[in-house]
Amino acid sequence: MKSFIDKYILPNSSREYLRRYNRSFGQTAENGMVVLDAGAGEQPYAKYFDHCTYESADFEMVDKPYAKSTYVCDLAQIPTADGRFDRILFNQVLEHIPEPSDVLSELFRVLKPGGSIICTCPFYYEEHEKPYDFYRYTQFAHRHLFAKAGFEIDRLEWLEGYFGTLAYQFQTMALRLPLAPQRYLKRPWWPILFWPVIAGLKASAALLAALFYRLDLACKITDRGHPKNYVILAHKP
Ligand SMILES: C[S@@+](CC[C@H](N)C(=O)[O-])C[C@H]1O[C@@H](n2cnc3c(N)ncnc32)[C@H](O)[C@@H]1O
Known part of the structure; x- marks a missing residue:
């Protein structure tokens, strides 16, 4: 029923753009790479990393269904070695983190030099997963936080268009x-x-x-109005 509504009645463009960005992030991952899905929830993008070693981390504190996590932990302390991962997925999680710099530094620590991260994060969205919902970020906040943690940003853009x-x-x-x-x-x-x-x-x-x-799926307008989400693609130098 949910997928029928999604497909034919209200084809939520955010979900489709999230799928597209994560799918293409998966396509750039080489066979056998080690991937961390940080704050993975139900792991909706795991299927794009079948050719990789996919691991997930989540604190599993919200009253909702979870897929089985590799690491049940706070993202500020992931129990794994430095530089373990070639790729990190970080979708719709940053707004739930009370101390974002601590988590971005931890993701930087567990990422290999040369490894890359995709982050998607709402700029305009209702409060959700309460009480673990702390912030909404502008593009300048993302630039500041990612640079402070040591990342270099390759792309920062609107996830959807104004429609x-x-x-x-x-x-x-x-x-x-x-x-x-x-x-x-x-x-x-x-x-x-x-x-x-x-x-x-x-x-x-x-x-x-x-x-x-x-309309948003047919034409993505990003030069006026305001975004609902940003997507950031960055790497560890
Ligand atoms: C909005 S959901 C996004 C889930 C998934 N990434 C997706 O795109 O469908 C946010 C997820 O982050 C997790 N989370 C929030 N704060 C966390 C923390 N401090 N440490 C670990 N996981 C956290 C929640 O349990 C939840 O599964």
Whole structure:
């Protein structure tokens, strides 16, 4: 059902762009390379690293399903040797880390010289995985934090285009705008008039979300508006 909605009703462009970036990161990994998925959760991108030795680390503290982790640990202290990994995946995790510099330094430590990392991180997204949700980052914060840990950034860009940000805003409107008129107006006779207006707004927002997600996949506008996520590709010199 979830994949039917994802494919035909609301084709979430963020998920598709996340898949594309991680798939192409996997394609650049050579056979037998050792890969760490840091904060792996359900390990949605493990399949792109079948030709590698894939390991994962997660503290497994959130009330949600997890795939089995190689290392159940805080990312600030990964129980493995310096320079073990050729590649690191770090998707949608940085915002959950209270002390980001400590974790980026630890990822730098476990990455081989010449090894590379992909990081995706929201700039605009609702609070989630509470209470482990601490920050939203601008591109300048990413540049600062990655450089401070010792990484060199190869690419830093929007994950989706502005249509993706708008689609997400419309989706939020469709799902979260209260339908009960009493939430807006106290007068007893208004609800009858007001309910169709709110219901119409929510339905229009759902349609616009579906349209804008599709537009975002067809054309990624990144020179105006604001991003929903950034993607950073960096390496250890
Ligand atoms: C939003 S999920 C992303 C999961 C996965 N990377 C993905 O893209 O689907 C964030 C993950 O980071 C993990 N996490 C958050 N803080 C962590 C920490 N300090 N140490 C280890 N894992 C952490 C959570 O358990 C969760 O699985």
